[in-house]
Amino acid sequence: MLGRPGWSRATRSIHTRILVSYIVLIVLSGGLCAVAIHEVLMIRLESRIAEAVQQEFLEIDRLVTDGRDPRTGAAFTSVAAVFDVYFRRNVPSQEEAILAFADGRLQHASMGRFPVDRVPDSAMQVFATSARTYTVTDGRPPLDRFDTSRGSAYYGILPLRVGASTGAFVVTILPVAQRREIADLQRYAVGAVLGVVVLASACAWLVTGRVLGPVRQLTETARLISKSDLTRRIPVARQDEAAEMARTFNAMLDRLEAVFRREREFLLDAGHELRGPITISLGNLGLLQQQLPDDDEARGTIAVVTDELERMARIVGDLHILADVPHPHFLQPERIDLELFVAELAVKLSALAPRQWLVDELGEGLLVADRHRLTEAVINLADNAVRHTADTDTVSIGAAVRGEDVHIWVRDTGCGIEYDDQPYIFDRFRRGARAHLRYPGTGLGLAIVRAVAQAHGGRVDLSSRPGVGSTFTLVIPRQGREGELGQDTDR
Known part of the structure; x- marks a missing residue:
């Protein structure tokens, strides 16, 4: 069962289809x-038989003529003579x-070298009456057949009249x-065709493999690119259509x-340039808030500005994470x-907010993945759950292989x-239609979760059902992409 997808994929490949077409x-x-x-051999055989029959007819015809x-030296007075x-x-x-049949009766029969002992009665009856029913056109009697235990026999009849x-x-x-020689030749031909098929x-396979080599390299390069490596290139060593x-x-x-x-440099540079002003602004606002008198309106304004600056700092941090996703070293698997x-996650998540925190299933076994990135993704999911629940709601975490x-x-x-x-x-800066009424946010948390899952080769x-709740599931390959850290993890 495990081999079927690979076998099906192999049978659908261009290499296999070209080879099958070539073999067919x-x-x-x-x-x-x-x-x-x-x-052709049967036609030539019948032609040789016709010539042999005609040769016998010519000999007896010379006697009659x-x-x-x-x-x-006496003249013939009858066909029997x-x-x-x-x-x-x-x-x-x-x-x-x-x-030889004379006046409807068998007179002579020379069958010592014939492959069967006797001629069927039906054929003998035809021969006996043939002097009256057969006619010769163009001096060449037609060939007919009759069946024997060793195959069909060819025959020709020459009607004669003497007096x-x-x-x-x-x-x-x-x-x-x-016929045996023709059958042997056919068997040899079939064996030769099979040999040619195997050799060809x-x-x-070798020729199509060389021709399709650039296509495979292109496919492999495209697959590596989909895994966030844009540095790969296809080696070009020839001057043909594939090389072009x-x-x-x-x-x-x-x-x-x-x-x-x-794009990555812009995000990193923008984040770097924004972090300084944000940090300075937050520091000065903190000092200003300490120096202000008990002015509730001013303190409220400072709180609003501080909250927005902190939100901006979170956006900058999230943008840094998203900018790092395409980097080959974004993940550090272990x-x-x-x-x-x-x-450990259950302990960390329970500190996010007062909820009914549960663990559905702990799971068993080893996983090859980036612990820090997975933790970040799960915390984002839990934070999202906290924002969509009340104090009396349940938030649970679980894992299974x-x-x-x-x-x-x-x-x-x-x-x-x-x-x-x-x-x-999961789109960037995309939030639900009413999310802004329930909580502040950037709309990048779930985008980061998806980016982390895809970086691991998962999803x-x-x-979710409105009014009932939601379940977000990270699906991650156990061995990591390309079997990171080897293939020795145990179940």
């Missing part, structure tokens, strides 16, 4: 050639039988040996890397004991999320 073409070509060769017995002379002077060839007597001269050939398949495709792709990567680098990790993934979830019994907001809840699942 070779098999069809070989099959058509074998059929064509068989037909000459009209005299070569030994006595012609047959007597012929059978004394001629012996059938291999796999050939000669029969008042009539007869039929029959030559029949059963080409057992020649191996050559086609690789160069075009590399140029596109250069442009993308430049854009992402400028082996994490899942049960201990969830227990399911197949090759680890599921870590935060569940609450709060107000839930409107169905219209759910498709966009975030949401299940």
Whole structure:
């Protein structure tokens, strides 16, 4: 069962499809050639049989045309006399039988070299009556067949007349040996086709592998890019269409890397430049608040400004995190004991706000992941749950190993999320339609959660019903992407 996805993917690959098409073409070509060769050989066989039959007909026809017995010089007076002379002077060839019928009766039968002992009665009846029913056109009698225990036999009938007597001269050939040779040739041809298929398949596999090499490199590079590495490039060592495709792709990567680098540098520079003024402003506001007299209005204004500056500081921090996501060293994976990790998270989360904090399941086993980033993501989920719940609501955390993934979830019994907001809840600076009425925020917390999950090669699942509550689930591969830190984690 585990091998099916990989096998299905292999059968759908271009490499496999080209190879299969090539093999099918070779098999069809070989099959058509074998059929064509068989037909040609059978036509040539029938042609040789017809020539052999015609040769016998010419010999007896010369006797009838000459009209005299070569030994006595006397004229032939009957068909039977012609047959007597012929059978004394001629012996059938291999796999050939000669029969002579005079006035409807069998007079001579030379079957010593014929592959079967007797001719079927139905054929003998046809031969006996053939002197009256057969006609010769263009001096060449037609070939017919009759069935025997060793295959079909070919025969030709030459009607004869000498004086008042009539007869039929029959030559029949059963080409057992020649058919065996054709069958052997067919078997050799099938073996040759199979050998050609195997050899050509191996050559086609190597050739298509070399041709599709740049495509595989492009695919691998694209896969690595999807894992936040824009430094990879496809090596170009040839001058063909594939090399031109690789160069075009590399140029596109250069442009993308430049854009992402400028975006990250801008976010980092902006955050760095903003942190100083924000810190100075917060410090001066604190000093000003201490020096002011008991002026409630002024203190209220200072509190509002301080709150906004602190919110701005959180935005700057969140932007720093999002800017670091594409960096190859964003994650620092390590082996994490899942049960201990969830227990530590439960202690940390319970300090966020007074709620009914529960642990659904601790989970068991090891997880390869970045402990700090996962903690940050789960705290963001818990903070989001706190904002959507009251003091009497329940917020729970849990984890479980399911197949090759680890599921870590935060569940609450709060107000839930409107169905219209759910498709966009993880977008940057996107908040629910009524979120601004319930709590202040930047709209970056869930975007960070999704970025952390994707950086681990996972995802975030949401299940929520308005008025019932929400469940956010981090789905993370147990081994990390590309099996980080090796493949030796135990269940």
